[in-house]
Each structure stands twice: as structure tokens, then as C-alpha cells.
Amino acid sequence: MRMARTQGSHSSSTGPKIRAAAQSLFAQRGFAAVSMRQIAAQVGVQAGALYNYTPDKQALLFDLMRQHMEELLSARRAEALAIVNEGASHALERFARFHIRFHLDRPDAVFIAYMELRNLTEPHFEQIETLRRAYEQELKDILSAGVKAGDFVITDLGVATRAVIAMLTGVTTWYNDSGALSRAEVEDVYWHMVRKSVAR
Amino acid sequence: MRMARTQGSHSSSTGPKIRAAAQSLFAQRGFAAVSMRQIAAQVGVQAGALYNYTPDKQALLFDLMRQHMEELLSARRAEALAIVNEGASHALERFARFHIRFHLDRPDAVFIAYMELRNLTEPHFEQIETLRRAYEQELKDILSAGVKAGDFVITDLGVATRAVIAMLTGVTTWYNDSGALSRAEVEDVYWHMVRKSVAR
């Protein structure tokens, strides 16, 4: 039986809307628990229409994660490029504050990037992992330079890099804008701890 | 059509087997992506038999998480009770090494405890959260005592507590027994960083 068309936006902005809806739902409930029908409902289209924008559900997840990681890496590199010849300690402070700020600004994307890695197919996983390692390397280079300059004392460079990132990223699991501390105060607290953790 | 019985263990150990299978599968693929049929297949029973042991799928997840958190808390308290009158620095070292050891020994349970909180119903979530806060308090008490004694300098006690736990728990995301570092070496590296992060 043929039915009259009941809705449908024919909008050229459907693509971004799908991405936004998927990001919000994936972060809230998890990739596996969200259906294409739920994403479509949030956008205001039927489920079949989503396949004009993504070959499948998993590719939608991958696009979100890749965009997030590329944004993270390029934002970091842009900030690093703007500064030249600063000491290792200032570079570390810049990295720590950047990391906190960037992550607190994007709670949904951050959550997905950390929780949904196992839902990527192998080639997609590899691409995300490459981006993650490149970002990690940014911090590793700072720590390495600080050790060479005698500013830092670090037992194992790789472990220290991951430890600092884990500590900083942890802020996303508890920070709330309506809590007792402002973002600037949180940045300060973490920066002091990071600084001391690699100090002489 | 009635069929002949084809398998079924009638084993009294089915309960533990179900828990083990669920833990392994939930950790690998995520709670929402695992079906009761898959768990049953790994145990060697039919899906319906699982409901002799759990009222529903979500209660199975909760039991795993509660057991893990209770084990974590009681193991920590048992170790703390065995020691009296040690300084804050030694207490912190003990906590750091305990945390790393306990978490590296239970990668599946740890992964589930951190990733699947959102799949708990509200009353179950509250119970797990209470246990998590009690464990966090163990570290907070150590840090607090160290500040009072003048051993530590900490800007914000709550943030520092969460930062140290996040740093230590991070070891589970990369450590591999066949890697370059032994568990003892990893403990040392993290302990040195934790110690300095709260130092004067």
C-alpha cells in the first residue's frame, strides 16, 4: 500500500545533523546500544535516508572518531607552531593546559574516542591508533627535550608520556561546569601536579 | 515438534561458568553487543538456562561489577589494616603499588567496571558508585594525612585523589606482560611519578 509522504526535510544540512545526532547518542548510550532508527528519529528523517550519507553504521562511528582525532592533533600542532624556542617546562605547561581545555570542550567526542575503539574494523582502528600515537608523540618530544636539557627527571619516557596523558584526560570523568572549581582553577591544579611529577 | 536432548551439563558449576563467560565477552565486545545466546554458547547450555541464575542480562552485569568493586575495596582495606603507624609516604607507595598490581591482575573486570557503568539501572549504579567512592576515600585519607604531616603539598585534595587514580589506572590501557617492562619495573616508574606529583 502506498502512503503519503509524511515528513522529510530534503535539507542539505542532513549530513551534519546525522553526525551531531550520532555523536550525542553514541556518547550517551554507547555505539552498540544505539540503532540507526534512533539516529534517524533525532534527525527527523527515516532510517533508510541515513544510507545516503554513510555506507554503514560503523563508518559513521569512524568518521566521528577520525574527525575528533584530526582536530586534536592539528589544534595541538597549530599551537606548538606558534611558539618557538620556549623551554621544556613552558612547553609542558602549554601542552597540559591545551589538553585539558580541548577535552573539556568536547565531552561527547572524547568519550566516544576512548570507549568505542573496539567497535572499529581493523583498518579503521589502525588509522585512529596512528593519530593517537602522533598526538602522544607531541608530549613525548617535550618530555624528551626536558630530560636532555636537565629540566626533567624521568625513569621511562614512554610510561611517563602515557601517565601524564591519563592523568590529564581523567578530568573529563568528573569535571562539571557547575561544580566548585572553574576551568582555569582545574588547569592550575593539574599543571602543578604534572610539573612536579617529572621534576628533578 | 519435540527434539531429543542434545547437550546440557546439569552441572553445579554452571553459575561460575556463566559469570566467567559473561565477564570475558563483556570485556571483549561490550555489554550491549553481547547476546544471552552467545554467553550460553560459551558455557555450553541453551540461552533459557541462564535465567536460572540471573533475573535478566543487566543483573548479570551488575553482579560482575559489584563483586569486582567489593574485592577491590576489601583487598585494599585488608592490606591497610595489616600496617599501622607508617608515614604518609610509605602509605602512598603501598597504595600505588597495590592499585597497579590489583588492576593488572584483572584486566577484564577493570575494563567492564570503567566502560559499562551506563548500562546499570539507577539503583545498581548507585551501589557501584558508593563502592568506588569508598575506594577513592582510601587514597584521599592518605593524601590528607600527608598534607597535615607536611610531607605532601597538594592544591586540591579531591582533584589530586582523582588525578593519581587516573594516572595509575591508565597502566591497564597499554601494559602487556610480553612487553619490555616487568610489572615490578612498571610499579617503580609509576610510584616515582606519583611520589613527585604530591611532593613539597
Place this chain on the structure above:
DNA sequence: GTCTATACACCGATAGAC
């Protein structure tokens, strides 16, 4: 580009035999 409709598979949970 979106719709309606549907193919085909799988889901959690339950009923009742043994």
C-alpha cells in the same frame, strides 16, 4: 534525497516438558 516497505536475522525473556 527522502520516502515506504520489507528482507532476513537476531534480540531478551518465558512456557512447559523432562
Place this chain on the structure above:
DNA sequence: GTCTATCGGTGTATAGAC
């Protein structure tokens, strides 16, 4: 306590009209 069988629902993805 486990089985077989099934209920009612939902899943991803696709086909074809407009």
C-alpha cells in the same frame, strides 16, 4: 536445572517509487 520452542519486538541494510 536444562531442554526445545516460541512470543513479540528490534536490528541493519536494501529496493524501488517519487
